[in-house]
Amino acid sequence: MKQLLILLLLLPMSEKTVIDFNSSKPNDWMIINDTVMGGRSDASIEITGDSVVFTGTVSLQNNGGFVSYRSPFQKFDFSDYNGIEIKYKSTGRRFSLQLDTNRRWWLPNYKHHFENNSNEWVVARLPFEDFQKYQIGKDTGKKMTSSKLDEVIRVGIILLDKKEGPFELEVDYISLY
Numbered sequence: 001m002k003q004l005l006i007l008l009l010l011l012p013m014s015e016k017t018v019i020d021f022n023s024s025k026p027n028d029w030m031i032i033n034d035t036v037m038g039g040r041s042d043a044s045i046e047i048t049g050d051s052v053v054f055t056g057t058v059s060l061q062n063n064g065g066f067v068s069y070r071s072p073f074q075k076f077d078f079s080d081y082n083g084i085e086i087k088y089k090s091t092g093r094r095f096s097l098q099l100d101t102n103r104r105w106w107l108p109n110y111k112h113h114f115e116n117n118s119n120e121w122v123v124a125r126l127p128f129e130d131f132q133k134y135q136i137g138k139d140t141g142k143k144m145t146s147s148k149l150d151e152v153i154r155v156g157i158i159l160l161d162k163k164e165g166p167f168e169l170e171v172d173y174i175s176l177y
Helices: none
Strands: 042-047 052-058 067-070 083-090 094-100 109-115 122-127 132-135 138-143 154-159 165-176
Touching (some): 042 067, 052 067, 083 109, 109 122
Antiparallel strands (some): 052 165, 067 154, 083 165, 094 109, 094 154, 109 132, 132 138
Protein backbone atom coordinates (compact mmCIF):
# COMPACT_ATOMS: atom_id res chain seq x y z
CA MET A 1 0.00 0.00 0.00
CA LYS A 2 3.00 2.30 0.42
CA GLN A 3 3.16 2.69 -3.36
CA LEU A 4 -0.35 4.16 -3.50
CA LEU A 5 -1.68 7.54 -2.63
CA ILE A 6 -5.37 6.85 -2.60
CA LEU A 7 -7.25 9.98 -3.63
CA LEU A 8 -11.02 9.53 -4.13
CA LEU A 9 -10.83 10.48 -7.80
CA LEU A 10 -11.83 9.52 -11.28
CA LEU A 11 -12.74 5.83 -10.95
CA PRO A 12 -16.23 4.34 -10.58
CA MET A 13 -17.40 4.34 -6.99
CA SER A 14 -18.24 0.64 -6.67
CA GLU A 15 -15.33 0.02 -4.27
CA LYS A 16 -12.76 2.15 -2.52
CA THR A 17 -11.48 4.57 -5.08
CA VAL A 18 -7.77 4.15 -5.69
CA ILE A 19 -5.46 6.41 -7.61
CA ASP A 20 -1.77 5.69 -7.79
CA PHE A 21 -0.27 9.17 -7.83
CA ASN A 22 2.76 7.82 -9.66
CA SER A 23 0.65 6.59 -12.60
CA SER A 24 -2.07 9.24 -12.66
CA LYS A 25 -1.72 12.96 -13.20
CA PRO A 26 -0.46 14.47 -9.93
CA ASN A 27 -0.66 17.95 -11.42
CA ASP A 28 -4.46 17.61 -11.55
CA TRP A 29 -4.51 18.54 -7.86
CA MET A 30 -3.55 22.14 -7.20
CA ILE A 31 -2.30 24.30 -4.40
CA ILE A 32 -4.63 27.18 -3.56
CA ASN A 33 -3.39 29.57 -0.89
CA ASP A 34 -4.54 32.84 0.62
CA THR A 35 -2.53 34.58 -2.11
CA VAL A 36 -5.71 34.42 -4.23
CA MET A 37 -7.02 37.15 -1.89
CA GLY A 38 -3.78 39.06 -1.24
CA GLY A 39 -2.33 36.89 1.54
CA ARG A 40 1.31 35.82 1.75
CA SER A 41 1.23 32.13 2.71
CA ASP A 42 3.36 29.72 0.72
CA ALA A 43 3.01 25.98 0.10
CA SER A 44 4.43 23.24 -2.08
CA ILE A 45 4.03 19.52 -2.59
CA GLU A 46 6.51 16.75 -3.20
CA ILE A 47 5.29 13.46 -4.57
CA THR A 48 7.51 10.65 -3.29
CA GLY A 49 7.31 6.99 -4.22
CA ASP A 50 5.34 6.37 -1.04
CA SER A 51 3.38 9.52 -0.25
CA VAL A 52 2.70 13.17 -0.95
CA VAL A 53 4.34 15.78 1.30
CA PHE A 54 2.58 19.14 1.67
CA THR A 55 4.83 21.81 3.26
CA GLY A 56 5.16 25.55 3.58
CA THR A 57 4.59 28.55 5.78
CA VAL A 58 1.33 30.19 6.79
CA SER A 59 1.41 33.98 6.96
CA LEU A 60 -1.21 36.24 8.52
CA GLN A 61 -0.04 39.27 6.49
CA ASN A 62 -2.71 41.01 4.39
CA ASN A 63 -5.49 39.07 6.17
CA GLY A 64 -4.00 35.76 5.04
CA GLY A 65 -3.95 32.52 6.96
CA PHE A 66 -4.67 29.45 4.83
CA VAL A 67 -3.05 26.97 2.47
CA SER A 68 -4.72 24.09 0.64
CA TYR A 69 -4.18 21.24 -1.79
CA ARG A 70 -7.31 20.46 -3.82
CA SER A 71 -8.62 18.21 -6.56
CA PRO A 72 -10.00 19.66 -9.78
CA PHE A 73 -13.75 20.22 -9.95
CA GLN A 74 -15.55 17.04 -10.96
CA LYS A 75 -18.56 14.94 -9.94
CA PHE A 76 -18.18 12.69 -6.89
CA ASP A 77 -20.84 10.42 -5.45
CA PHE A 78 -20.04 9.34 -1.89
CA SER A 79 -23.58 8.17 -1.09
CA ASP A 80 -22.56 4.48 -0.87
CA TYR A 81 -19.87 5.18 1.76
CA ASN A 82 -19.74 6.03 5.47
CA GLY A 83 -16.70 8.28 5.43
CA ILE A 84 -13.11 8.91 4.47
CA GLU A 85 -10.01 7.28 5.91
CA ILE A 86 -6.66 9.07 5.81
CA LYS A 87 -3.22 7.81 6.79
CA TYR A 88 -0.91 10.72 7.55
CA LYS A 89 1.70 12.25 9.80
CA SER A 90 2.22 15.89 10.64
CA THR A 91 4.06 18.29 12.87
CA GLY A 92 1.19 19.38 15.05
CA ARG A 93 -1.07 21.64 13.00
CA ARG A 94 -4.84 21.12 12.66
CA PHE A 95 -5.64 20.27 9.05
CA SER A 96 -9.08 19.65 7.59
CA LEU A 97 -10.41 17.49 4.81
CA GLN A 98 -12.75 19.73 2.84
CA LEU A 99 -15.63 18.72 0.57
CA ASP A 100 -17.08 21.37 -1.74
CA THR A 101 -20.57 21.13 -3.21
CA ASN A 102 -20.44 24.41 -5.11
CA ARG A 103 -17.83 26.30 -7.16
CA ARG A 104 -18.64 29.59 -5.46
CA TRP A 105 -16.19 30.05 -2.55
CA TRP A 106 -18.68 31.99 -0.43
CA LEU A 107 -21.28 29.20 -0.42
CA PRO A 108 -21.10 26.45 2.24
CA ASN A 109 -18.57 23.64 2.21
CA TYR A 110 -17.94 20.81 4.65
CA LYS A 111 -14.86 20.12 6.78
CA HIS A 112 -13.60 17.47 9.15
CA HIS A 113 -10.51 18.37 11.20
CA PHE A 114 -7.62 16.03 11.88
CA GLU A 115 -4.36 16.62 13.74
CA ASN A 116 -1.38 14.69 15.00
CA ASN A 117 1.43 15.99 17.19
CA SER A 118 3.62 12.90 17.19
CA ASN A 119 5.00 13.07 13.62
CA GLU A 120 4.24 9.32 13.41
CA TRP A 121 1.82 7.62 11.03
CA VAL A 122 -1.81 7.75 12.13
CA VAL A 123 -4.92 6.37 10.44
CA ALA A 124 -7.99 8.53 11.01
CA ARG A 125 -11.55 7.67 10.02
CA LEU A 126 -13.65 10.73 9.27
CA PRO A 127 -17.38 9.80 9.16
CA PHE A 128 -19.41 11.90 6.73
CA GLU A 129 -21.99 12.49 9.47
CA ASP A 130 -19.30 14.38 11.45
CA PHE A 131 -18.33 16.80 8.66
CA GLN A 132 -19.24 20.33 9.78
CA LYS A 133 -20.86 22.86 7.47
CA TYR A 134 -18.80 26.06 7.00
CA GLN A 135 -19.62 29.29 5.23
CA ILE A 136 -16.81 31.77 4.47
CA GLY A 137 -14.59 29.95 6.98
CA LYS A 138 -17.11 30.02 9.85
CA ASP A 139 -18.70 26.94 11.38
CA THR A 140 -22.48 27.20 10.95
CA GLY A 141 -23.14 24.68 13.72
CA LYS A 142 -24.73 22.31 11.21
CA LYS A 143 -23.48 18.98 9.91
CA MET A 144 -23.30 17.51 6.44
CA THR A 145 -26.50 15.71 5.49
CA SER A 146 -26.59 12.45 3.57
CA SER A 147 -28.41 14.25 0.74
CA LYS A 148 -25.17 16.19 0.01
CA LEU A 149 -23.02 13.06 -0.47
CA ASP A 150 -23.79 12.86 -4.20
CA GLU A 151 -23.23 16.62 -4.72
CA VAL A 152 -19.51 16.82 -3.88
CA ILE A 153 -17.53 18.44 -6.71
CA ARG A 154 -14.12 18.95 -5.07
CA VAL A 155 -12.03 17.28 -2.35
CA GLY A 156 -9.16 19.02 -0.63
CA ILE A 157 -6.86 19.31 2.34
CA ILE A 158 -6.79 22.74 3.98
CA LEU A 159 -4.83 24.30 6.82
CA LEU A 160 -6.94 27.11 8.22
CA ASP A 161 -5.91 27.34 11.87
CA LYS A 162 -4.93 31.05 11.58
CA LYS A 163 -1.53 30.34 13.16
CA GLU A 164 1.54 31.80 11.55
CA GLY A 165 4.52 29.56 10.87
CA PRO A 166 5.75 26.44 9.09
CA PHE A 167 3.74 23.28 8.52
CA GLU A 168 4.25 19.81 7.11
CA LEU A 169 1.72 17.11 6.33
CA GLU A 170 2.67 13.79 4.74
CA VAL A 171 -0.19 11.66 3.39
CA ASP A 172 0.19 7.98 2.60
CA TYR A 173 -3.38 7.50 1.40
CA ILE A 174 -6.94 8.77 1.45
CA SER A 175 -9.72 6.23 0.86
CA LEU A 176 -13.44 5.76 1.22
CA TYR A 177 -14.92 3.30 3.71
